[in-house]
Amino acid sequence: xxxxxxxxxxxxxxxxxxxxxxxxxxxxxxxxxxxxxxxxxxxxxxxxxxxxxxxxxxxxxxxxxxxxxxxxxxxxxxxxxxxxxxxxxxxxxxxxxxxxxxxxxxxxxxxxxxxxxxxxxxxxxxxxxxxxxx
Numbered sequence: 823x824x825x826x827x828x829x830x831x832x833x834x835x836x837x838x839x840x841x842x843x844x845x846x847x848x849x850x851x852x853x854x855x856x857x858x859x860x861x862x863x864x865x866x867x868x869x870x871x872x873x874x875x876x877x878x879x880x881x882x883x884x885x886x887x888x889x890x891x892x893x894x895x896x897x898x899x900x901x902x903x904x905x906x907x908x909x910x911x912x913x914x915x916x917x918x919x920x921x922x923x924x925x926x927x928x929x930x931x932x933x934x935x936x937x938x939x940x941x942x943x944x945x946x947x948x949x950x951x952x953x954x955x956x
Contacts, residue, residue, distance in 0.1 A: 904917040904924060913930040917940065924940035 900921055902919045904919045906917075907915045909915060911930075913928070915937075916927045916929055918925050918927055926937040926940055928935045928937050
């Protein structure tokens with residue numbers, strides 16, 4: 823109740839004060855010339871946009887390459903993928919190399935199988951039992 827009464831009194835005082843201010847004589851005001859030079863604000867906006875582009879590009883580079891100080895030493899790695907061939911329907915043959923030994927691996931959805939060890943030019947496929955004619 824008191825808050826409403828105080829708000830009403832404040833509104834009444836503001837209304838009365840504005841009525842007296844209109845009756846008071848004012849000094850003549852010189853006309854303000856329009857602003858014709860906006861070069862400073864245009865360059866400022868261009869600088870902000872350029873900074874934004876640099877920030878976006880830097881963030882993209884960090885997402886792609888990672889933070890350099892957080893990467894572990896990439897020295898000599900033992901495991902390398904030498905070659906990959908697609909067979910269709912999300913099936914691949916992969917030649918993986920570990921400690922100078924090459925292995926042929928078959929990859930398909932939900933399964934990875936070791937096929938054989940490759941040495942030199944001739945692959946060592948597993949020996950299969952001869953089929954019996956029927």
